[in-house]
Amino acid sequence: MSLYSLSKLIYSLNRDPVAKAQFLSEPAKLADNFDLTAEERDAFVSHDVGKMYVLGVNGQILMHMAALCGIEWSDYLQRMRDGVKTHGPVREGIYAMTTGTDEKVAGA
Amino acid sequence: MSLYSLSKLIYSLNRDPVAKAQFLSEPAKLADNFDLTAEERDAFVSHDVGKMYVLGVNGQILMHMAALCGIEWSDYLQRMRDGVKTHGPVREGIYAMTTGTDEKVAGA
Amino acid sequence: MSLVFTGVCSHAPGITGREERAPKDQRDALYGAYAEMRDALHAARPDAVIIIAAEHFANFFMNNMPAYAVGMAQSYQGPIEDPEWLRIPARTQPGNAELSKRLIAEMLQTVDVAYCEEWQFDHGIMVPLHFLDPESKLTVIPANINCQGPPLTPLHRAWAFGEAIRRAADSVPERIALVATGGISHWPATPDSGRINEEWDRTFLDKWLANDRDGMMDYTDADTYAEAGQGGFEIRTFIAAAAAAGGPGKLRFYAPIPIYAVGCTVAEMEIA
């Protein structure tokens, strides 16, 4: 249930002001409270939205983390597309990508 | 919803090891995270089980806090009875006391 | 007293957060439709408005994911998102815990709702409120249907939830309004964001406007996902509204607006 842990970490971050503050100051320490793989931990700490999307994090959670990191909307979409290009299709979770990685549906 | 806040504080305490540790080292600081009246805060910080019972905290939450404070079972029941003797009947919440304050039903 | 108003509308965060990036005529027509619905809602003089949302992991996570949930607090805060990002200022909305409790007790006779003595609004409720109650004057009771994390509640139970809301509303002396919010086809927050299946949307809307129960039940989640994206799961909120209202619907606005990432919809339904 490692994807569950990563998702829960981002869920907490999205709703808890204390976690938000810690995320901005010491993200690695915040991540230590959750049972993550090294790959998940690295993606989280380095704000690697594309990788987290490929790891299966639901976009409805990821979107808010992206906003918190100051990632603009079209850039957020592009990073997910780039994630799929670099790391391959979404590995787990419930949503697969249904358009091409070079296809920009909106927000181009 | 102040009783709600006090109850939630004790609920968190019962299930969260981090909160437990903070409760033992700096209970006042833990209480600061919750929106309590002065009366609730005092009762919580001083482990006043009888008062918290009268304030309406559900016994199923209070029981575990009592155990955490090292209060033995019969003593826990007696403290609730004493709380009612000192502060009057339960003020809020869903449970009223149905036996007399001097009646010991079990655990005497 | 009874259910006095039922409406449905979109809640996509882009509607406010990326307002200026849509074609101006579309933006203006959509905003105008929300304003018309606002006037109709207030004209119904509700004592409380139940807002059925399909929230997005703001309050509910897979550690305890209720199929149905109803708020039971005296007030609610929102948005949980960065107000700058959503472009909706933080606000406190009045609730009514005691009224919630009476409504929930009645709903529980047939639908197993979770009750919530606290609740933070995300864009699913904030976007509708921003348009329908700009001054935070209405008493709101939030409700939720899990449309995000499978296993999802089946469509016929969403209908049962709507029926329970209607029965509960009719059982209290207060005037109750109902607003359901959700997208029809959309692929929100994914690289597919902006895809909209207009044909699918219009077919669903036709069924909804006719309050055709059987037609609305005739979707599997697999088909919905394939043709309407994960956002299409939110048709549950429209279905609950139709069950509660019982009458035919009236469409104020529909247009696919890719930068808002949803087929934007504003509609009302007669109480029958």
Place this chain on the structure above:
Amino acid sequence: MSLVFTGVCSHAPGITGREERAPKDQRDALYGAYAEMRDALHAARPDAVIIIAAEHFANFFMNNMPAYAVGMAQSYQGPIEDPEWLRIPARTQPGNAELSKRLIAEMLQTVDVAYCEEWQFDHGIMVPLHFLDPESKLTVIPANINCQGPPLTPLHRAWAFGEAIRRAADSVPERIALVATGGISHWPATPDSGRINEEWDRTFLDKWLANDRDGMMDYTDADTYAEAGQGGFEIRTFIAAAAAAGGPGKLRFYAPIPIYAVGCTVAEMEIA
């Protein structure tokens, strides 16, 4: 494959935590009854055991209080209480997330359960497990009925939950056992702790053993509270078990034991 076992038992923390303070003959007879039930449960060779508890604010609080909840994790930890206080060592119990998901999807057809990808066991599940599975060998799927914080789910929905569990169990290839745990009359964790209404208990048990649905439905929460205490709300777990099993019951043990704070009960029910 089907439901292969149904039993009910008490879960009061005093049964283990204050073991030696009861009369020895009562303690021995109760412990013996649990051992008999353990043997019967294991003899049924279940692939998984659903344990319906009425937990006490260990996982569920009034911020999101589901009427019905079912676990969907690969393992579970407990007890949430101090192991010294409960005198039950901490353990990890195997779960089966994938089986949970199939069962939950079927239950959702008629009952709106919350699903939970994590769950910490409190005494409501730990005390039964301590007796019924001392070596943590069984695959467990926890379930919960809100019997603590009003508004409570009505008794006829607890019956519907039992029916849904039965239908779900019959729909999977695995052998499913069911254990429901709760008190009958009791006033747990209050100054009235130790009060037990034996007459009320025996009347309820007679109805339960006869699987008399109408008789079991014939309680209001107000009457139950007055005559059987807040702990009496937990009859919901017994009712769900009766609905799932369908047959008559067999009482292995009943005795009011005040220091254990409940009318201690161990019983099984035929699958019909």
